[in-house]
Amino acid sequence: DTAVSQTPKYLVTQMGNDKSIKCEQNLGHDTMYWYKQDSKKFLKIMFSYNNKELIINETVPNRFSPKSPDKAHLNLHINSLELGDSAVYFCASSQRAGRADTQYFGPGTRLTVL
Amino acid sequence: EDQVTQSPEALRLQEGESSSLNCSYTVSGLRGLFWYRQDPGKGPEFLFTLYSAGEEKEKERLKATLTKKESFLHITAPKPEDSATYLCAVQAQGGSEKLVFGKGTKLTVNP
Numbered sequence: 001d002t003a004v005s006q007t008p009k010y011l012v013t014q015m016g017n018d019k020s021i022k023c024e025q026n027l028g029h030d031t032m033y034w035y036k037q038d039s040k041k042f043l044k045i046m047f048s049y050n051n052k053e054l055i056i057n058e059t060v061p062n063r064f065s066p067k068s069p070d071k072a073h074l075n076l077h078i079n080s081l082e083l084g085d086s087a088v089y090f091c092a093s094s095q096r097a098g099r100a101d102t103q104y105f106g107p108g109t110r111l112t113v114l
Numbered sequence: 115e116d117q118v119t120q121s122p123e124a125l126r127l128q129e130g131e132s133s134s135l136n137c138s139y140t141v142s143g144l145r146g147l148f149w150y151r152q153d154p155g156k157g158p159e160f161l162f163t164l165y166s167a168g169e170e171k172e173k174e175r176l177k178a179t180l181t182k183k184e185s186f187l188h189i190t191a192p193k194p195e196d197s198a199t200y201l202c203a204v205q206a207q208g209g210s211e212k213l214v215f216g217k218g219t220k221l222t223v224n225p
Contacts, residue, residue: 004157020140028151031211033211033212036222040217041199041217041218042215042217043158043203043215044215045213045214048212050211055211056211058212090157090158092157094211099143100145100146100148100163100165100205102148102160102163103160103213104147104151104160105157105158105159106157107156107157108155108156108157
């Protein structure tokens with residue numbers, strides 16, 4: 001009964017490739033997020049969707065494109081991967097926008113670009 | 115710009131030795147302050163939300179407090195299983211849902 005799940009757990013790929021990370025939540029939440037945690041463990045917001053609508057886009061390169069097919073899923077597609085994209089990517093969800101609702105995080109996807 | 119600073123970066127305690135972690139923040143109107151625990155190789159695990167100065171919350175050996183400029187996470191008689199990185203984050207008023215995180219405090223509790 002995992003609340004927020006991500007696949008894959010680990011992703012190792014070559015520079016220039018395109019890859020996707022999938023996220024699903026079974027909490028019935030309306031809002032989902034992508035965060036990036038760099039090598040110094042600093043966690044920073046990338047995107048947020050509320051009911052399939054993009055509400056936060058934090059100056060992320062346009063090689064990164066989130067896609068939300070429904071409110072339970074938020075996928076992250078990355079084109080032309082670069083060395084600097086290596087990090088741990090976390091998906092999160094919260095009940096609704098506009099309130100200090102708790103954000104629940106997935107287990108993370110460790111992306112390594114060689 | 116909203117900012118969160120946590121101190122110390124790392125803290126080593128003996129089992130049973132109580133201490134506090136600090137989270138200083140600057141935000142243009144606080145909607146909520148959050149504490150999370152992160153174990154190696156895992157996602158952040160929610161601990162507490164504090165909404166206004168003077169508020170306190172407790173869970174087992176942990177107690178979180180909030181003032182207008184900072185929050186403290188007090189750990190009473192810690193055990194080795196409390197070893198983790200503790201993350202503080204703020205959410206500002208004004209429509210953005212994002213959490214702004216500090217860099218965390220890595221706590222090690224030795225038996």
